[in-house]
Amino acid sequence: MPPPAPPPPLPPPLKKNELDDTLYHIAKFMKLMPILFEGGPDPLVVDNFMDRVEKYINAINLVTDKLKIVLTTYNFVRDAEIWWKTISHIHNLDTMTYDTFKKLYYEKYFPAPKRKELKKEFDGLRQGNMTVTEYENKFTSLLRFALGIANDKEGKIEKFVDGLDLTIRPIMAASKPTDYAKTVRKALVVEAESKDNKTIRESYKHNRSMGAFSEGQSSKK
Structure with a gap:
């Protein structure tokens, strides 16, 4: 029997530009210390959160809708986190646009009558x-x-x-x-x-x- 083939060489350590995009951007995003969003009835808090998060997103030059949604919802806690889990079961997050996400967000926490x-x-x-x-x-x-x-x-x-x-x-x-x-x-x-x-x-x-x-x-x- 021929000798077994030698195992393939170990891959070199991953460089920063080869890291998983989501994890890399989450780490970069959290370094900017964005605020958390708990939900609630205060429309100014709702609007301010979205304004702040979008400034951070623009600062790290995100271009994909999926990453924008992931990073924004990463800072949801309590009521907002529960709501987002419900949305995740209803909508296809892989194809959701950021504009659709914002529309759902404002319909929930900042409706037109307010x-x-x-x-x-x-x-x-x-x-x-x-x-x-x-x-x-x-x-x-x-x-x-x-x-x-x-x-x-x-x-x-x-x-x-x-x-x-x-x-x-x-x-x-x-x-x-x-x-x-x-x-x-x-x-x-x-x-x-x-x-x-x-x-x-x-x-x-x-x-x-x-x-x-x-x-x-x-x-x-």
């Missing part, structure tokens, strides 16, 4: 008792639901100024701002000056009141 509700909230947004900083934060968080305004530079500024407090709005309108960031900074300055003037007026009234009281006390003596 978007309309937030759009309505944005339309009626006013500063009220909020500070300019609080108002601007609220304005920015809701702006994404009013795409017509979000993509209109002048309309965005006009809407922001229109919602400011009456002590600030006339001054801002008169200055005719043309840049959103400068508009916010100007509003903060006007707010600070308004507060200073209010403090001065209250101090003046207090001093006059105390002076009148002292004169009254002196006249009684």
Whole structure:
């Protein structure tokens, strides 16, 4: 009998570009420390998660829909993870596009009626008792639901100024701002000056009141 054939030589260690694409990209993705998504009713959390994850996906130059879906759902926990397991049994994940995945995601956690509700909230947004900083934060968080305004530079500024407090709005309108960031900074300055003037007026009234009281006390003596 001929001697047995020698075993084939061991393959060389795998290089990085030969690693399984999914495992390699998951490791790269997790180094960026993306946030986890638990599900839940808060639409801003739902939208922020997708925005953040897509930034990470773009940063590592993913091009295949399957990998994008794998990495996004890798960060699902609790309710979101349970929901995704259910979806996995209903849909063919091998042929699912990323757009289809996003549609399912938003239908589950951010349905159209809720978007309309937030759009309505944005339309009626006013500063009220909020500070300019609080108002601007609220304005920015809701702006994404009013795409017509979000993509209109002048309309965005006009809407922001229109919602400011009456002590600030006339001054801002008169200055005719043309840049959103400068508009916010100007509003903060006007707010600070308004507060200073209010403090001065209250101090003046207090001093006059105390002076009148002292004169009254002196006249009684």
